[in-house]
Amino acid sequence: xxxxxDQSPEMLPGNRxxxxxxxxxxxxxxxxxxxxxxxxxxxxxxDRRATMGNMIASRDMQKVFPADEYSAVGIAGTxxxxxxxxxxxQLELEHFEKVEGAQLSLEGKANRLSTMIRSNLAxxxxxxxxxxxxAGYDVDREKGRIFSYDVTGGRxxxxxYAATGSGSxxxxxxxxxxxxxxxxxxxxxTLVVQALYxxxxxxxxxxxxxxxxxxxxxxxxxxxxxxxxxxxxxxxEIARSILERRLEQPDGPRAALL
Amino acid sequence: MxxxxxxxxxxxxxxxxxxxxxxxxxxxxxxxLQYADGIVFVGENPSRALHKFSEIYDRIGFAAAGKxxxxxxxxxxxxxxxxxxxxxxxxxxxxxRGLANVYAQTLGxxxxxxxxxxxxxxxxxxxxxxxxxxxxxYRLPHDGSIVDEHGSVAVxxxxxxxxxxxxxxxxxxxxxxxxxxxxxxxxxxxxxxxEREIPAERLEVAVLDRTRPQQxxxxxxxxxxxxxxxxxxxxxxxxxxxxxDTEDTDSTDSANSTDSTPGSTEETDK
Numbered sequence: 001x002x003x004x005x006d007q008s009p010e011m012l013p014g015n016r017x018x019x020x021x022x023x024x025x026x027x028x029x030x031x032x033x034x035x036x037x038x039x040x041x042x043x044x045x046x047d048r049r050a051t052m053g054n055m056i057a058s059r060d061m062q063k064v065f066p067a068d069e070y071s072a073v074g075i076a077g078t079x080x081x082x083x084x085x086x087x088x089x090q091l092e093l094e095h096f097e098k099v100e101g102a103q104l105s106l107e108g109k110a111n112r113l114s115t116m117i118r119s120n121l122a123x124x125x126x127x128x129x130x131x132x133x134x135a136g137y138d139v140d141r142e143k144g145r146i147f148s149y150d151v152t153g154g155r156x157x158x159x160x161y162a163a164t165g166s167g168s169x170x171x172x173x174x175x176x177x178x179x180x181x182x183x184x185x186x187x188x189x190t191l192v193v194q195a196l197y198x199x200x201x202x203x204x205x206x207x208x209x210x211x212x213x214x215x216x217x218x219x220x221x222x223x224x225x226x227x228x229x230x231x232x233x234x235x236x237e238i239a240r241s242i243l244e245r246r247l248e249q250p251d252g253p254r255a256a257l258l
Numbered sequence: 259m260x261x262x263x264x265x266x267x268x269x270x271x272x273x274x275x276x277x278x279x280x281x282x283x284x285x286x287x288x289x290x291l292q293y294a295d296g297i298v299f300v301g302e303n304p305s306r307a308l309h310k311f312s313e314i315y316d317r318i319g320f321a322a323a324g325k326x327x328x329x330x331x332x333x334x335x336x337x338x339x340x341x342x343x344x345x346x347x348x349x350x351x352x353x354x355r356g357l358a359n360v361y362a363q364t365l366g367x368x369x370x371x372x373x374x375x376x377x378x379x380x381x382x383x384x385x386x387x388x389x390x391x392x393x394x395x396y397r398l399p400h401d402g403s404i405v406d407e408h409g410s411v412a413v414x415x416x417x418x419x420x421x422x423x424x425x426x427x428x429x430x431x432x433x434x435x436x437x438x439x440x441x442x443x444x445x446x447x448x449x450x451x452x453e454r455e456i457p458a459e460r461l462e463v464a465v466l467d468r469t470r471p472q473q474x475x476x477x478x479x480x481x482x483x484x485x486x487x488x489x490x491x492x493x494x495x496x497x498x499x500x501x502x503d504t505e506d507t508d509s510t511d512s513a514n515s516t517d518s519t520p521g522s523t524e525e526t527d528k
Contacts, residue, residue, distance in 0.1 A: 003338050004345075011346065087345065095341045098313055099334055 013085055013120055027128065028057035030082060032167035032199045032206040033064065033074030035135045035146045036175060037160060038188040041223035042144025044135040045192040046074045047167070047200060048215050049207030059210065064218045066227040068093040071109055071136030072220050076165030078128040085116055085130055106138040110147040110155060118153030133164045137222045144222060161191075167199030167206035174198035177255040185221060189230070193217055193238045194252055209239035274369065274376045278400035281378025282324045287415030288382075288462075289444055290321055291428060292393055292408075293437035296386045296467045296475065300441035303462035311464040313476035315340040315352045317386050319466045323414025324379035324400075332361060332381065349473070354385030358396040358404050366402025376400055380413040386466035386475055390430065416449045423447060435490045438463065442488075458488055 005012055028050040035044045046063035049056060057079075064074045065086045073089060075082035092112060097103050104112070113134055120130055134147040146158040161179050163171040174195040183191065193209075196217050200208035209216050216235040221228050230238075246252060265273075288301030288310055299311040299321050311321045314336050322329035339360055343352045361381055369376045381398040397405040397413060410428040412420035423444050432440070442461070446453050463479040470477065479487065 004342065007342070008346075091341055091345050095337065098337045098341075101307075101309065101312075 013081060013088065013116070013123075026052055028052045028061075028079040029205070030061060030063045030076050030079050030165065032163065032165040032171055032196060032203065033076050033133045034163045034168075034171045034175065034192045034195045034199070035074065035133050035158075035161065036179060036183070036188050036191050036195075037135075037144040037146055038183040038185055039181075040144070041137055041185065041221060042135045042146060043185075043188045043192050043219065043221045044072050044074050044133065045189075045196060045217050045219040047196050047207045047217055048210070049205065050079050051205045056207075059207065059213065060215050062218060064220050064229075065090070066220070066229070067109065067134070067136070068097070068103065069226045070103070070139060070222060071106065071134065072222055072227055073113070074133045074135070074164070075130065076132070076168075077130040078123075081120065081123065081128055082130040082132065085120070085132070089113055089116060103139075105140065106136045106145060109136065110134055110157075113147075114149065114153045114155045116153075117149050117151070121152060124151040131164050133162060135222065137224060137226075139224070142224065161195075163195065163199070165206070167196075167203035170202045171195040171199040174252070178253065185223070189219055189221065190238055190242070193219065193235075193242055197239075197242055197246070198252060209236075209243060211240075211243065270372075271370075275401060278369070278376040278378050282380050282400060282414055283416070285323045285325075285414040287412055287417055287420050287445060288321055288323055289410065289412045289420060289424065289441045290382050290384055290395060290407075291410045291424070291432075291437045291441055292390065292395070292430070293432045293434050294390070295434065295469045296465055297384045297393060297395065298434060298437050298441065299382075299384075299462075299464045300438060300445065301462050302445055302456055302460055304460055310462055311478075313474065314357065314383070315344065316349055316473050317466065317475050318352065318354050318357060319384050319386075319464065319476050321382040321384070321413070322379055323417075324377070328377045329379045329381065332364065332377075332379065335364070336361065336383075354383050354394045354396060358383045358398060361398050362402045362404045364402075365398060365400060369401045380417075382407075382411055382413060384466060386468050388468060412444065416447075419447065419449065420444045434465065435487050438487055458485055 030050050031047060033046040035042060044064055048060050050058040050061040061079065064072060067073050067090055073086050075086060093104060093109060113132065117130060129151045131149055131151060136145060138145050146162045148156050148158050148162045148164055161175040175191060178191055178194060197208055200206040214236065216232065216239045219230045219235045286302045291298050297319065299319060301310045303310050308326060311319060312333055314320045318340065320333055320336060336357055340352045340357060361383065365377060368374050377400055380400060383396045385394045387393050395407040395411055397407050397411050410424040412424060427440055442456060446456050448454055461484065463484055465477055465479060466475045467477060468475060
């Protein structure tokens with residue numbers, strides 16, 4: 001990072017001069033990311049839609065990326081900037097690991113991401129915000145942890161579940177009713193896909209499972225064995241079983257009233 | 259005012275080469291061998307934290323003999339070069355050939371610059387291909403030349419004797435356990451012709467394994483896994499030898515070196 005800022009500062013996201021501009025820039029935006037922890041790990045999932053104004057810019061965008069062996073980032077906000085931020089973040093973690101011979105602590109990784117978001121503040125003020133969700137398995141504390149961010153780089157550790165992006169309000173509320181602390185890995189996976197379904201239900205910028213094109217949410221899980229992305233077969237199975245139930249109950253599972 | 263003493267350029271270069279060669283020969287030897295599924299690095303290293311082998315990039319590994327602070331410097335330079343390349347272009351655009359060229363330039367410049375002492379290091383840069391034909395091993399001596407090697411390489415210590423020993427016995431398509439056995443045999447040979455025992459805990463072993471599912475192919479072989487590989491060779495049978503990633507959860511190279519102390523980098527491993 002220091003080396004990069006010395007050698008080619010223009011490569012770093014924060015160091016680009018912006019042309020003066022009028023009005024908001026139209027660029028593809030990523031939408032909903034959800035995450036939930038369970039005993040033994042954490043799951044992180046995202047829908048596949050990218051929107052540009054009222055248009056769908058992409059139907060099969062990837063918004064959840066492994067940051068390293070034990071952590072992952074899901075991105076909401078301006079897609080181009082966000083993907084580059086993740087690329088740089090991945091590079092930094094790997095570089096640190098190779099040079100020092102040891103991995104950064106999960107806390108250290110979360111702090112680093114915080115600084116990177118803050119360096120994008122000028123762009124965020126012009127409507128090009130990047131708001132990721134960071135989830136990882138803390139090898140020292142032996143549990144999954146979730147960190148959410150705001151545009152200024154403010155970092156909050158979430159307990160249990162979290163969501164970011166335009167559909168996050170709906171996703172968070174869906175998880176609020178369904179989340180329990182003793183979820184199994186499989187239940188946690190179902191939970192996040194349910195939440196994404198609810199977000200897509202009420203938010204036009206979030207895409208639901210696309211059965212015709214076989215495009216399903218990207219679902220990842222991080223445990224003490226490391227990062228794993230569910231393959232298409234696995235994530236389609238979860239999405240299809242949810243879809244099946246929603247044919248009878250369009251609003252999804254009912255929580256107890258009292 | 260005294261006139262500077264005249265030394266012919268030939269003499270000056272010969273002296274510098276002699277100085278560097280002696281420095282490298284004082285260190286312990288290490289060997290790099292091709293085996294069926296990749297490339298294995300084996301060396302004797304009493305320290306668990308100061309490594310002779312390390313990962314540079316996805317398919318590229320680095321081995322060095324000589325003075326620790328000098329090769330550590332070059333290693334970090336290499337990691338920076340590779341990471342910057344990969345970030346600017348693509349991960350596939352980082353190659354061992356490119357890296358070896360950079361090292362050759364650096365070593366060559368230092369060697370011929372009168373103001374600096376020559377580096378007492380000899381490097382090996384290896385890249386594992388998707389098939390054995392794609393494997394590349396480059397040896398970089400102290401003066402900045404590049405030697406394209408095949409099969410086996412030895413550097414440091416009595417490397418000439420070890421090289422000729424390996425050349426006679428190394429063949430393509432060895433299993434990991436066979437290659438490891440050969441490497442340990444080669445390293446245990448004394449300059450006088452005798453043999454000595456190298457215990458497993460003094461061995462540093464790493465592989466670039468093309469069968470690894472991860473993008474990063476470099477992996478250290480430590481603890482039980484190393485003991486198991488050495489055991490299979492003692493029994494003479496080599497049934498399973500792929501370094502399993504499930505055995506050690508620290509499947510990247512990091513976890514085993516968490517105790518590395520930055521303050522101890524002055525130590526030269528001689």
